[in-house]
Amino acid sequence: MMRILSGDSPKSPVLAVLLALILLALAFAPFLFPGSRSLETAARICIFIVLVASYDLLLGYGGIVSFAHTMFFGMGAYGVAIATARMGTGYPALAVGALAGMVAAGLVALLIALLSLRVRAIFFAMITLAIASAVAVLVSQLSAITGGEDGMNIRIPRELTPAFRLGEVMGTGINGKILNYYLVFFCCLALFLLMLRIVNSPFGRVLQAIRENAFRAEAIGYRVVLYRALATCLSAMIAALAGSLFAIWLRYVGPATTLGMEIMMDILLIVVIGGMGTMYGAVVGTAIFVLAQNYLKTLMGGMSEATSALPLIPDLLSPDRWLLWLGILFILSVYFFPTGIVGRLRGTR
Amino acid sequence: MSDAILRLKGVKTDIAQYHILHGVDLDVPRGAVTMLLGRNGAGKTTTLRTIMGLWKPHQGEILLDGAPINGLNPAQIARRGIGFVPEDMGIFSDLTVEENIRLAALSGQPIPERLDWIFEAFPALRTFWKSAAGTLSGGQKQMLSVARAVVEDRELYLIDEPSKGLAPAIVATLAKALKDLKNRGASILMVEQNFSLAKALGDHVAVMDDGRIIWTGRMTELASDTGLQERLMGLKMETA
Secondary structure (H helix, E strand, O other): OOOOOOOOOOOOHHHHHHHHHHHHHHHOHHHHOOOHHHHHHHHHHHHHHHHHHHHHHHHHHOOOOOOOHHHHHHHHHHHHHHHHHHHOOOHHHHHHHHHHHHHHHHHHHHHHHHHHOOOOHHHHHHHHHHHHHHHHHHHHHOHHHHOHHHOEEOOOOHHHOOOOEEEEEOOEEEEHHHHHHHHHHHHHHHHHHHHHHHHOOHHHHHHHHHHHOHHHHHHHOOOHHHHHHHHHHHHHHHHHHHHHHHHHHHOEEOHHHHOOHHHHHHHHHHHHHHOOOOOHHHHHHHHHHHHHHHHHHHHHHHHHHHOOOOOOHHHHOOHHHHHHHHHHHHHHHHHHOOOHHHHHHHOOO | OOOEEEEEEEEEEEEOOEEEEEEEEEEEEOOOEEEEEEOOOOOHHHHHHHHOOOOOOOEEEEEEOOEEOEOEOHHHHHHOOEEEEOOOOOOOOOOEHHHHHHHHOOOOOOOHHHHHHHHHHOHHHHHOOOOEHHHOOHHHHHHHHHHHHHOOOOOEEEEEOOOOOOOHHHHHHHHHHHHHHHHOOOOEEEEOOOHHHHHHHOOEEEEEEOOEEEEEEEHHHHHOOHHHHHHHHOOOOOOO
């Protein structure tokens, strides 16, 4: 087990139980929580775990603040969309699209890193923000290739669509949508374990050292720019793969679903809530955040109804105010868990 | 000094608009300990940081084994064989003691014999091997800082005030370890304010003032001449 986790144990019984519960819930989601909405939520959690963990590799381990992460996510998604539009429905098109998106993200990340990682952190963050905004505008303008603001529908192999039926297991009908979910689940699991391996390798240790004291790491003999550039590329390539999976799952790609600044803000919030530089923070943070995003409104509706006899409370719990409560939850989590939920559970400073 | 491992020729360094080094000329002999002494603000730390490439000299030349190293970045200089123990220790708090030391072994794996020597010199590091370095005491952090520099053989060690702010017992442990390193034939350039420690370890001395080397000689010569100490460094209480 420790080998699978690259020697990085949860270091807290509560965290270990929490992670096991999330893993089991995601692994058996189609059977435990039947229905398309819960499956959508589970798939979103899987993909966002990878996306957030790849950002944690950059921010939490490398100490690099970037606002271009959704751009790389979008590159992977658009890679699949464009490849299927050009090559037709089929697994080769999906593979070529994902690969092309990943390579493009890696190259763009390398270019950004080499041109701007030498400058101060704040300038690097501003440069990534500018490039990400420019790419989002470009994608909206190049409608002949990207579908513009309308986005693109993606045709995936029939075996991955709800139309494909395979039989029944434990009273649940197995269709292509569930197969698609498991494609997403296992790919995300593999990518997460790969990232866990990366951050626990000597390369990951050097990244942590650079985050803490870049001058000292350089004086020991490590080329800081090189390591930061490599971290930026790895992070971008994994984000692109997450984007490809997202596109395959949604069978649609558009600027709002992959390139939006709201997604970037969500990633930042999840990293902070979960705990930076922990990897497991991405798992816990994403699960809580996506569940809150999807079910807080419903939960508040129920609570508002249940307290309808009381004064003021039903108004406060009105489903329309779900964003206010999400904001309050975020503030409380930062106040009580300044090192994130995982940081707190592990008892780190 | 004919066999100098490090040679500085007219090195001038500015930090922002301030001129800190005004033309440092210094030879560091091979296989000996050279103490760099001087009042606060004389430019000792800046000299070490300039050698290490952390500050870029705007004039002058720095030669390591005859080859120029000014203009190289700190990583390249470190890989040429210079181990650096900075004044602020510069340990990586979130990493364990083990990870700090393994990271410093550029070959990827510390030599077991060298690790044994480190554990013998600094037993606390063995005790806290798996602990986060940030949880160590100030003295233990300094031990880790020195251990990290000596985990592999280096051509030259630059050590900046290792005894600063430490309890006498810890200073004695550090002094013993550094003496051991010296006996192994290491070349060391060390900045030290504690003159007793400097006397105990140093073979040669260079005294700095106002960004220049104002006196060089053997430590025995300086240690035996209280008048010279007073004139060079304002030391009045020292005896040989």
